Amino acid sequence: MLSVPMRTFPSLFVGQRSVLTADEAPVNSEGSHYVCGACRNDLIRADRAFLRDVVVKCRCGEFNQL
Numbered sequence: 001m002l003s004v005p006m007r008t009f010p011s012l013f014v015g016q017r018s019v020l021t022a023d024e025a026p027v028n029s030e031g032s033h034y035v036c037g038a039c040r041n042d043l044i045r046a047d048r049a050f051l052r053d054v055v056v057k058c059r060c061g062e063f064n065q066l
Contacts, residue, residue, distance in 0.1 A: 006056065006064035008037040017055045017065065020044075025056055038062040 022036075025044040034044050034051070036058040043056050043064060056064045 003033050003035045003040075003042075005037045005040065006034050006043065006066060008062045008064055017053050019055045019057060019063070021057045022059050026050075034064075034066075036060060036062055037064055 022041070022043050025046070027045050029045065031046040031050070032048065033042070034046070034056075035041060036043050039058065039060045039062070041058060041060065043058060044051070048066065051066045054065075058064060
């Protein structure tokens with residue numbers, strides 16, 4: 001299975017996106033598998049369209065977006 005790394009960025013630049021923690025992120029079996037850009041831990045499995053307006057905070061503390 002292909003894992004797609006997300007980009008990390010400073011927490012001060014969250015902007016207009018919704019912030020989800022990795023624990024509350026949905027797991028959709030039909031979407032792509034995304035991992036944290038810093039530690040490569042599993043973050044979310046979702047559609048790319050869902051991730052347009054979402055920032056996912058990893059358990060390591062990094063904020064990730066597409």
